[in-house]
Amino acid sequence: GDKVKQSPSALSLQEGTNSALRCNFSIAATTVQWFLQNPRGSLMNLFYLVPGTKENGRLKSAFDSKESYSTLHIRDAQLEDSGTYFCAAATSSGQKLVFGQGTILKVYL
Amino acid sequence: GPKVLQIPSHQIIDMGQMVTLNCDPVSNHLYFYWYKQILGQQMEFLVNFYNGKVMEKSKLFKDQFSVERPDGSYFTLKIQPTALEDSAVYFCASSSGTGGQDTQYFGPGTRLLVL
Numbered sequence A: 001g002d003k004v005k006q007s008p009s010a011l012s013l014q015e016g017t018n019s020a021l022r023c024n025f026s027i028a029a030t031t032v033q034w035f036l037q038n039p040r041g042s043l044m045n046l047f048y049l050v051p052g053t054k055e056n057g058r059l060k061s062a063f064d065s066k067e068s069y070s071t072l073h074i075r076d077a078q079l080e081d082s083g084t085y086f087c088a089a090a091t092s093s094g095q096k097l098v099f100g101q102g103t104i105l106k107v108y109l
Numbered sequence B: 001g002p003k004v005l006q007i008p009s010h011q012i013i014d015m016g017q018m019v020t021l022n023c024d025p026v027s028n029h030l031y032f033y034w035y036k037q038i039l040g041q042q043m044e045f046l047v048n049f050y051n052g053k054v055m056e057k058s059k060l061f062k063d064q065f066s067v068e069r070p071d072g073s074y075f076t077l078k079i080q081p082t083a084l085e086d087s088a089v090y091f092c093a094s095s096s097g098t099g100g101q102d103t104q105y106f107g108p109g110t111r112l113l114v115l
Helices: none
Strands: A004-007 A010-014 A019-025 A029-037 A043-049 A052-056 A059-064 A069-074 A083-091 A103-108 B005-007 B010-013 B019-024 B031-037 B043-050 B053-057 B065-068 B075-079 B088-095 B110-114
Touching: A004 A083, A010 A019, A019 A083, A029 A059, A029 A069, A043 A052, A043 A059, A043 A069, A069 A083, B005 B088, B010 B019, B019 B031, B019 B088, B019 B110, B043 B065, B043 B075, B075 B088
Parallel strands: A010 A103, B010 B110
Antiparallel strands: A004 A019, A019 A069, A029 A043, A029 A083, A052 A059, A059 A069, A083 A103, B005 B019, B019 B075, B031 B043, B031 B088, B043 B053, B065 B075, B088 B110
């Protein structure tokens, strides 16, 4: 089964509203990265997390390694937030990132 | 922020030909990766490379694939010969620390179409 499961798979938000994306891990994740892939396909780094919380502008992310999940909160959604959000986990034994299947976010007026 | 460059951005080739994808990683980084994303699907790890050697590879890293980084030059992914199922976007990434210990920075991808 999926080692990194993202939810929801797709989301529509009205501009100015808030929402949260979630990743559940069935691997022993030690660090998590969140990315935004824009419609052209480029990946933008949003967060790199060890267990704990980080905030950057309207985005806030948390990673709980004991409960094996991570969240990404979007506050006051803007049109330019549209795209596909990926979380990816690394484990202590591996060199690679294991990606979730993505959440497609569309922000509308 | 740190930038990873990839050349070319697009490549179209005939099945059976050889293709080399080039990556210019962040300058002080030591760990290099290739990932594959088929249209509309999730990113899948292919291989990572450190100190001139492949450290880990996935089952997607077929015998037709090879990687190298001759001193001071690009980190490359070579596919020889190509197959139709190799059509995908290939992303290069690099990090200063080992994969789980430091941020991986991704390039913009090379879109490969095998006809």
